[in-house]
Amino acid sequence: MGVSLADAVTISARNVVKAFGQGSGVVRALDDVSVDIRQGEFFTLLGPSGCGKTTLLRLIAGFEMPTEGTILLDGTDITTLPPNRRPVNTVFQSYALFPHLTVAQNISFGLEMLGKPASEVKARTAAMLALVKLEAMAGRKTSQLSGGQQQRVALARALAPQPKVLLLDEPLSALDLKLRKEMQIELKRLQLETGITFIFVTHDQEEALTMSDRIAVMSAGKIQQVGSAKDIYIHPKNRFVASFIGETNFLHGTAEAGAIRLATGERIDVPGLPAGGEATVSVRPEQVRLGLPSDGLKATVRTLVYFGTDTHCHLALADGTEVVARLQSPASGEAGLVEGQAVGIRFADGAVQRVED
Amino acid sequence: MAERGFQISRLPGFATMAVAAFVLLYLPIVTLVIFSFNASNSVAVWGGFSLHWYGDAWANQAVKDATVRSLVIGVSASVLSTTLATLAALGTTRRRAYRGQTLIYVMINQPLMVPEVVTAVALMIFFGIIKVATGYQGLGYLIAAHTAFCIPFAYLPIRARLESMDLSLETAAADLYATPWQTFRRVTLPLLAPGIMAGAMLSFVISLDDVVITEFVKSGGQDTLPTYMLGQLRRAFTPEVNAISTMLLGVTVVLLTAFFLLTRKRD
Amino acid sequence: MSPAEEQALRASARNGWLLSLPALVVLALAASGPLLIVVYYSFLTANDTGGVIRQFSIEGWRSIFLSYDIFEDRYTLADAHLKIFWRSVWLSLTTTALTFVIGFPTAWFIATRPPSQRALWLFLITIPFWTNLLIRTFAINEVIRNEGILNTTLLWLGVISEPLRIVYTETAVLIGMTYVYLPLMVLPLYATIERFDMRLLEAAYDLYASRWTTLRRVILPIVKPGIIAGSILVFVPSLGAYVTPRILGGGKKMMIGNFIELQFLQGRNWPLGAALSVLLLIIVMAALLVYVRVANRDRSAGHG
Numbered sequence: 001m002g003v004s005l006a007d008a009v010t011i012s013a014r015n016v017v018k019a020f021g022q023g024s025g026v027v028r029a030l031d032d033v034s035v036d037i038r039q040g041e042f043f044t045l046l047g048p049s050g051c052g053k054t055t056l057l058r059l060i061a062g063f064e065m066p067t068e069g070t071i072l073l074d075g076t077d078i079t080t081l082p083p084n085r086r087p088v089n090t091v092f093q094s095y096a097l098f099p100h101l102t103v104a105q106n107i108s109f110g111l112e113m114l115g116k117p118a119s120e121v122k123a124r125t126a127a128m129l130a131l132v133k134l135e136a137m138a139g140r141k142t143s144q145l146s147g148g149q150q151q152r153v154a155l156a157r158a159l160a161p162q163p164k165v166l167l168l169d170e171p172l173s174a175l176d177l178k179l180r181k182e183m184q185i186e187l188k189r190l191q192l193e194t195g196i197t198f199i200f201v202t203h204d205q206e207e208a209l210t211m212s213d214r215i216a217v218m219s220a221g222k223i224q225q226v227g228s229a230k231d232i233y234i235h236p237k238n239r240f241v242a243s244f245i246g247e248t249n250f251l252h253g254t255a256e257a258g259a260i261r262l263a264t265g266e267r268i269d270v271p272g273l274p275a276g277g278e279a280t281v282s283v284r285p286e287q288v289r290l291g292l293p294s295d296g297l298k299a300t301v302r303t304l305v306y307f308g309t310d311t312h313c314h315l316a317l318a319d320g321t322e323v324v325a326r327l328q329s330p331a332s333g334e335a336g337l338v339e340g341q342a343v344g345i346r347f348a349d350g351a352v353q354r355v356e357d
Numbered sequence: 358m359a360e361r362g363f364q365i366s367r368l369p370g371f372a373t374m375a376v377a378a379f380v381l382l383y384l385p386i387v388t389l390v391i392f393s394f395n396a397s398n399s400v401a402v403w404g405g406f407s408l409h410w411y412g413d414a415w416a417n418q419a420v421k422d423a424t425v426r427s428l429v430i431g432v433s434a435s436v437l438s439t440t441l442a443t444l445a446a447l448g449t450t451r452r453r454a455y456r457g458q459t460l461i462y463v464m465i466n467q468p469l470m471v472p473e474v475v476t477a478v479a480l481m482i483f484f485g486i487i488k489v490a491t492g493y494q495g496l497g498y499l500i501a502a503h504t505a506f507c508i509p510f511a512y513l514p515i516r517a518r519l520e521s522m523d524l525s526l527e528t529a530a531a532d533l534y535a536t537p538w539q540t541f542r543r544v545t546l547p548l549l550a551p552g553i554m555a556g557a558m559l560s561f562v563i564s565l566d567d568v569v570i571t572e573f574v575k576s577g578g579q580d581t582l583p584t585y586m587l588g589q590l591r592r593a594f595t596p597e598v599n600a601i602s603t604m605l606l607g608v609t610v611v612l613l614t615a616f617f618l619l620t621r622k623r624d
Numbered sequence: 625m626s627p628a629e630e631q632a633l634r635a636s637a638r639n640g641w642l643l644s645l646p647a648l649v650v651l652a653l654a655a656s657g658p659l660l661i662v663v664y665y666s667f668l669t670a671n672d673t674g675g676v677i678r679q680f681s682i683e684g685w686r687s688i689f690l691s692y693d694i695f696e697d698r699y700t701l702a703d704a705h706l707k708i709f710w711r712s713v714w715l716s717l718t719t720t721a722l723t724f725v726i727g728f729p730t731a732w733f734i735a736t737r738p739p740s741q742r743a744l745w746l747f748l749i750t751i752p753f754w755t756n757l758l759i760r761t762f763a764i765n766e767v768i769r770n771e772g773i774l775n776t777t778l779l780w781l782g783v784i785s786e787p788l789r790i791v792y793t794e795t796a797v798l799i800g801m802t803y804v805y806l807p808l809m810v811l812p813l814y815a816t817i818e819r820f821d822m823r824l825l826e827a828a829y830d831l832y833a834s835r836w837t838t839l840r841r842v843i844l845p846i847v848k849p850g851i852i853a854g855s856i857l858v859f860v861p862s863l864g865a866y867v868t869p870r871i872l873g874g875g876k877k878m879m880i881g882n883f884i885e886l887q888f889l890q891g892r893n894w895p896l897g898a899a900l901s902v903l904l905l906i907i908v909m910a911a912l913l914v915y916v917r918v919a920n921r922d923r924s925a926g927h928g
Contacts, residue, residue, distance in 0.1 A: 062531075063532075113530075113536075366822050369835060375733030382806065468651075475662070476655060476658075483658035
């Protein structure tokens with residue numbers, strides 16, 4: 001792919017460190033983070049609470065300053081620029097709608113602060129109200145709106161000044177499941193329509209997988225892996241990423257050329273694995289196939305848990321290692337297996353991925 | 358009320374005692390108010406409804422002067438103390454703890470801790486020296502003293518309001534290109550307004566009610582309503598004092614009700 | 625910390641000080657600062673015509689406890705002063721106890737009302753709390769004085785044949801102070817009782833405790849912080865009371881506050897008045913310090 005506009009980097013964080021506290025109580029919320037976010041992409045920062053994702057977002061918005069490192073916007077250093085001078089807007093987790101202003105006044109706030117002429121303010125506010133389908137609510141106080149409507153106002157308010165980057169801090173976490181699904185589609189639509197770079201923070205892996213162009217998985221103040229949803233799911237780089245995104249089985253053993261030898265003495269093919277030392281592989285439960293005891297790794301069925309579409313089969317290898325297989329539930333509802341039954345385990349092609357610890 | 362079985366939180370005699378406490382708390386005040394409308398010259402025997410004690414009080418030049426003085430001092434002290442308290446509240450909340458912050462808290466709350474009579478004596482000596490040195494005898498001393506002891510009363514509701522205010526609102530304003538001053542004008546101040554109003558009312562009530570400090574600091578002929586009443590109490594009791602008390606009471610109740618409505622949590 | 629972060633922190637602290645400064649200046653000039661002058665005056669020599677002579681002396685402090693007998697040329701214990709001190713402390717302690725006896729059931733009653741009613745009951749306690757102390761003292765005086773409503777009613781009922789002489793006695797001061805300071809006891813007690821977990825009562829009764837044992841062994845220990853707060857809030861202003869003893873004690877049953885006034889307004893002995901003021905301040909500060917200590921200990925122990 002050649003250098004096109006779509007590949008231009010909008011936000012670039014370079015060796016960013018953010019430490020809180022003093023003396024021995026120093027906590028590094030961000031520990032040497034570098035990441036490039038491309039123009040027009042839907043980029044998600046995904047991780048458990050306390051992983052540093054919101055801190056990174058606040059540094060990009062300018063609400064806090066990094067302890068070390070720089071942040072660039074279109075190649076310009078904005079590390080110490082105050083938030084009111086950055087063409088970056090935020091959708092807050094709590095929405096932070098001004099309770100003393102109406103819906104329309106909330107949306108026009110940023111435009112007024114930029115000193116736009118009244119006619120432009122009016123026109124853009126109207127356009128934003130239409131974009132989020134809240135024309136009928138223009139004169140209402142924000143406290144009279146439902147959670148979903150407040151969410152839309154927050155979006156319209158942040159989009160109105162046409163920022164280069166829109167930051168979204170867990171914006172869907174306060175909504176119920178049904179509304180959350182609707183808003184996910186809505187957000188994706190708005191991002192495509194406006195062409196603005198979205199940086200989205202969430203701890204919800206499903207949200208991240210369904211909406212993002214690229215995901216950065218974060219943990220303990222570091223970015224663990226950056227890639228597309230498929231990339232990260234199929235080729236997790238390390239144990240943390242593999243277990244945080246979806247469910248997985250880890251198998252541990254000694255590396256041999258192109259294979260791993262388990263404690264049971266059995267071998268699993270891992271194409272490309274160099275010999276020597278210990279190694280861990282990850283296999284997703286849906287890639288586990290069951291067959292006759294003579295076929296593959298020897299295992300015993302421990303428990304069967306019925307989930308509707310799927311049935312989870314918990315198995316034990318000869319040395320007691322647990323492996324979970326996710327099987328499609330047959331029409332009769334019976335998996336054709338009984339607890340205590342001896343089976344053989346095989347893995348789908350390419351399903352065994354080596355992961356770092 | 359018929360209560361059946363064992364009421365878990367009921368303690369024997371407590372309800373009776375509580376009701377008695379409320380009756381005892383209000384009986385004297387209500388009596389005072391009722392007898393301010395008494396036609397006869399007694400504060401114990403009812404002689405029919407009349408407003409003539411109010412008329413008498415109003416016709417009394419000393420009462421009129423004291424009322425004006427109380428209002429001038431009350432309004433000045435309330436405006437000044439609320440302004441200073443608002444600035445101090447902005448300076449002591451919502452920022453990382455800094456050196457000397459505790460000292461500021463102690464200074465601001467000091468009038469609540471020191472016995473009034475001690476402050477009164479201290480101000481009498483200090484302002485006495487200044488009066489001699491400058492020759493100025495005006496209401497400035499009373500306004501300064503009232504402003505000082507009203508500051509904590511204005512500070513507390515404003516600070517409470519600031520602390521309960523969602524910090525992300527100001528962050529959002531800055532995010533939407535508002536300068537720090539625009540953020541203050543367009544977001545912080547409108548949201549803080551109920552707290553400021555509450556602080557102003559509270560400090561007005563406190564100033565209007567002060568006896569001890571005013572009694573010690575005032576120069577000759579600078580009676581406020583409370584010190585005028587205190588002076589009257591040395592002589593015979595007249596329902597005229599009841600009438601003045603009732604008016605002061607009315608102002609207090611109205612302002613307090615407004616205060617509660619303003620500081621009540623929404624939703 | 626990066627230089628930019630440090631700079632922002634310094635600016636924040638500087639702005640904090642600058643914003644607080646105007647209030648601090650007024651407080652220093654018209655509240656805290658003059659207290660230092662009182663300390664200074666307590667070590668000067670009294671001027672017989674009022675005021676002070678700028679000459680060091682500890683006579684002000686000594687005369688709190690000792691009085692000089694000119695005829696025998698020696699110091700004797702200042703009985704009159706000690707009596708006023710003793711009366712102030714005794715009346716303040718009794719007031720505290722009385723407000724607790726009345727205030728605890730009242731606070732309990734309010735805290736056990738349905739939540740929708742509580743605000744109203746609390747408001748009813750708050751109105752007297754904010755009402756002019758002078759008016760309230762005046763109101764209670766109207767009730768208890770010789771021709772007041774209490775005597776008039778009792779005489780009319782025939783319970784007594786001549787009026788009870790209550791005003792200008794220690795009893796009158798005690799009744800008055802209990803009346804005016806009662807809300808100061810109820811409010812902190814309510815605040816603690818409101819957070820009291822009523823399920824603990826179920827547990828206590830379940831474990832065979834009687835109502836009285838439950839009160840003594842479960843309720844009182846848990847609401848102790850509120851009791852201490854209320855006691856300090858009543859004790860401190862009682863000790864420094866001026867208006868109530870002046871009106872109800874009628875100049876005969878003086879408390880420290882009135883005695884201090886006497887030294888200044890009648891121009892008798894300024895250094896003694898200043899020393900008394902400082903002493904009163906020290907006692908009050910000590911009481912507040914005890915309160916802060918206890919409050920902090922209870923907080924760190926996981927109560928409150």
